[in-house]
Amino acid sequence: MTATDAQLQPRKKGLSWRQKRSLSRGIQYVVFVAVVIAFAVSADWGRLKNQFAQADIADQMFPDVITLALKNTVLYTLSGFVVGLVLGMVIALMRLSSVGPYRWFAGVYIEIFRGLPALLIFIFIGVAVPLAFPGTEIIGGTYGKVALALGLVAAAYMAETIRAGIQAVPKGQMEAARSLGFSPARAMVSIIIPQAFRIILPPLTNELVLLFKDSSLVLFLGVTLEERELSKYGRDLASTTANSTPILVAGLCYLLVTIPLGFVVRRMEAKAQEAVK
Numbered sequence: 001m002t003a004t005d006a007q008l009q010p011r012k013k014g015l016s017w018r019q020k021r022s023l024s025r026g027i028q029y030v031v032f033v034a035v036v037i038a039f040a041v042s043a044d045w046g047r048l049k050n051q052f053a054q055a056d057i058a059d060q061m062f063p064d065v066i067t068l069a070l071k072n073t074v075l076y077t078l079s080g081f082v083v084g085l086v087l088g089m090v091i092a093l094m095r096l097s098s099v100g101p102y103r104w105f106a107g108v109y110i111e112i113f114r115g116l117p118a119l120l121i122f123i124f125i126g127v128a129v130p131l132a133f134p135g136t137e138i139i140g141g142t143y144g145k146v147a148l149a150l151g152l153v154a155a156a157y158m159a160e161t162i163r164a165g166i167q168a169v170p171k172g173q174m175e176a177a178r179s180l181g182f183s184p185a186r187a188m189v190s191i192i193i194p195q196a197f198r199i200i201l202p203p204l205t206n207e208l209v210l211l212f213k214d215s216s217l218v219l220f221l222g223v224t225l226e227e228r229e230l231s232k233y234g235r236d237l238a239s240t241t242a243n244s245t246p247i248l249v250a251g252l253c254y255l256l257v258t259i260p261l262g263f264v265v266r267r268m269e270a271k272a273q274e275a276v277k
Contacts, residue, residue, distance in 0.1 A: 057245040061237065068226070069233035070253050076215040076229060079143060080150025081208050087151055088158030093188075095163050106159065113156035118149070118214050125149045126221040142227045146218050150211055161203050165196035202268040209261045213254065230254060 015023070094106035113121070125145050130136070138144040169192050177187035197204075216231035223232060234250030 052244050052248045054241075054243055054245045057237075057241050057243055058249050061233075061246060061249050065230070065233060065249060065253060069228055069230045069250070070256075072227060073212065073215050073229040073253075074257070075143065076146045076150065076218060077208065077212045079140075079147035080154060080211050080215070083147045083151025084154025084158050084207075084211070085204070087155035088162055089193075091155055091159035092162035092166065095159060096166060110156045110159055113152055114160075118153045119217055119220065121153050122149045122217045122220045125152075142218070142221055142223055145221050146215065149217075149221075150214060153214065154207060154211055157207055158204065161200050161207070162196065165200035166192055168199050169195045202265050205261060205265045205268065209258050209265070212257055212261070 091106045091109055094102040095110070097103055097106075125138075125148055129138070138148060140147065166188075173191055173195065174184075174187055177191045178184070182190065215229055218227075218229050219232045219235075223229075228236065230250040230253050234246040237246035238244055
């Protein structure tokens with residue numbers, strides 16, 4: 001066969017990259033649907049309903065699950081967030097300080113409290129502090145202990161977030177403020193920090209969501225019936241009724257708060273990206 005004959009032969013056409021991508025996507029959809037169907041068919045929905053979805057047990061939880069458990073969970077979360085935000089701001093400024101010991105202390109604090117599980121912090125606040133300082137009572141009782149424990153954990157993460165936000169503000173802002181006669185401290189408070197907070201608002205809101213879930217660790221501090229949060233409230237009723245419906249209801253109450261907060265975070269992140277563009 002001559003070269004001319006070879007050129008006249010029809011070429012075998014393969015799939016284009018678009019067709020391959022569509023085929024791959026279609027296969028993934030089929031596999032996903034097959035897995036969902038297999039799960040739905042194999043699950044014993046009757047037993048699940050008997051264990052997790054007893055309407056009469058769920059009815060017994062209202063209104064206390066909202067007026068007591070959810071209220072306490074929100075209070076614990078907000079108090080911990082406030083403590084963490086204030087302490088995190090201080091640690092972030094120490095981290096950016098030109099004074100060496102401040103930077104070292106902030107660095108050690110961040111590494112320790114980011115590395116330790118939140119459970120150990122709660123145990124430390126509930127056990128080690130009373131042993132180290134006999135007769136000392138943390139202001140606010142259980143609420144104060146939870147605020148301190150959550151705040152110590154949150155501050156380590158918030159400090160790094162705040163530091164990154166401050167460093168993200170253009171240096172020209174500080175130079176412009178100094179040229180107008182602002183002192184470094186006043187420029188930081190009046191010019192830099194407000195701009196930094198607009199940048200870091202989405203991650204700070206995300207931290208609020210994480211604290212809301214970490215508030216379940218309050219049970220390790222030993223709480224009264226009136227101080228129970230959602231997880232403790234659900235576990236106590238589950239033990240009393242020998243049924244897991246209270247745990248499911250408590251989980252749904254968490255979602256009533258975390259899903260809207262997650263939506264708010266996504267909206268703020270989208271607006272922040274639009275502002276950058």
